[in-house]
Amino acid sequence: MRKILIILAVLSLSYSCQEKKEVVEEPQKVDSTLGIIDNSKIGIVDEDIDDQNSFEGKITYQLIIQAKGDPKKYQTLKEVFGDTVIYTFSKGRYAMQYTDGKVEYIKYLRDNNQYRKMLWLDTLYFQDAAIENSALYSVLEEKTDFEVLGRKLKLISIVTDSYKKFYYYDPNMYMNPEYFKKHTYGYENKYYEIAKAPYIYAEIEYEDLKIILKPLSIKEMKIDDDFFKLPNYIIKSSPTMGG
Numbered sequence: 001m002r003k004i005l006i007i008l009a010v011l012s013l014s015y016s017c018q019e020k021k022e023v024v025e026e027p028q029k030v031d032s033t034l035g036i037i038d039n040s041k042i043g044i045v046d047e048d049i050d051d052q053n054s055f056e057g058k059i060t061y062q063l064i065i066q067a068k069g070d071p072k073k074y075q076t077l078k079e080v081f082g083d084t085v086i087y088t089f090s091k092g093r094y095a096m097q098y099t100d101g102k103v104e105y106i107k108y109l110r111d112n113n114q115y116r117k118m119l120w121l122d123t124l125y126f127q128d129a130a131i132e133n134s135a136l137y138s139v140l141e142e143k144t145d146f147e148v149l150g151r152k153l154k155l156i157s158i159v160t161d162s163y164k165k166f167y168y169y170d171p172n173m174y175m176n177p178e179y180f181k182k183h184t185y186g187y188e189n190k191y192y193e194i195a196k197a198p199y200i201y202a203e204i205e206y207e208d209l210k211i212i213l214k215p216l217s218i219k220e221m222k223i224d225d226d227f228f229k230l231p232n233y234i235i236k237s238s239p240t241m242g243g
Contacts, residue, residue, distance in 0.1 A: 039124075039230040043093065043109025051091055054176045055198055057220040059087045063098075064212040074209055085213070089198055090223035092179030107228060112182045115230060116238065124230060127238040129185040134160035139190045144168065148201050149215055156195055158187050163206050167191055167199040 063085050067074045082101030087094060095107045104117040108129060116125040137159040144155040146168055153168040165186070177192040191199070202213040 039232050039235070042115075042230050042235075043111050043113075043228060045110045047110070049092060049176060049178045052176050053174060054089075054091070054179070055173045055220065056090045056223055057088075057218070059089075059198065059200070059218050060216045061085050061087065061213040062216055064214060066210040066212070068208040068210065084216075087198070088223060088227065089175070090225075090228070092176070093228050095228065107230070108183070109228060109230075110179075114185070114238075115235070117231075117233075122231075122233045124233050124235045125238040126235055127185070129183045129188075132184045132187060134162035136160050136187055136190070139187065139194065141194060146201070149218060151200060153200055154195070156191055158191060160187070163204060165191075166203040166205075167195065168201040169195045169197040169199045171195070171197055173197045173200075 061084070063081055063083055065074060065077050065081075080098075080102045082098050084099045086097045086099065088097070091110075093107070093109050095105055097105045102119050104119050106114055106116045108114045112129045114127045114129055116127070117123075118125075138157070139159075140157050142155045142157055144153065146153050146155065148168070151170045151172075153170055156167045156169070158165040158167070175192060175195075175197050177189075177196050180189050180192040183189045183192075199213075200215050200218070202211075204211045
């Protein structure tokens with residue numbers, strides 16, 4: 001703002017030194033695209049990975065948030081994310097659509113970034129999926145006889161100094177792990193290295209909070225590439241990245 005005022009002052013001085021003449025000024029036009037970049041190439045990378053018949057389609061989950069202490073402490077989480085989330089997978093990309101929350105969607109693209117769109121905001125917040133701040137203790141295959149939606153699932157646990165994840169998956173739903181080899185955030189890359197499949201049921205435990213993803217339906221289907229195109233909105237780094 002200070003620089004703008006200085007520039008205006010200099011311009012005003014230069015005009016006052018010129019011979020006076022009548023000037024008809026046009027109304028100032030505001031460029032509504034100022035600060036908005038062309039997002040058409042976001043998520044497009046040169047790396048060509050064969051999909052090898054990777055699962056493509058949608059998994060709809062009931063989102064359950066359980067507070068171990070004061071139930072009011074995490075009430076805002078329920079308001080932000082709602083009760084239902086739809087995961088869409090296609091060619092190494094995924095989207096999480098929160099149908100009844102304040103988050104409209106989070107999309108992960110092949111550029112290894114997540115892009116979050118909030119309702120009523122024409123802004124995208126991105127987070128680098130190569131960044132994970134917790135210390136990894138273990139990634140283990142564990143025995144389980146868990147079944148859901150008629151599927152016999154296998155279990156992988158991920159334990160860090162901040163959280164524990166329990167991912168249940170159907171090994172018949174193949175997913176190429178190469179798509180997620182750089183997805184360090186949440187140690188998703190470690191999960192896919194072993195499972196080679198999307199998780200069907202999940203429990204994520206923090207010190208006083210548990211988040212459960214309970215599957216309601218699984219639908220294998222082709223996803224149009226346009227689904228993952230981002231709108232031409234301002235892109236800012238997510239507050240979780242300190243930006």
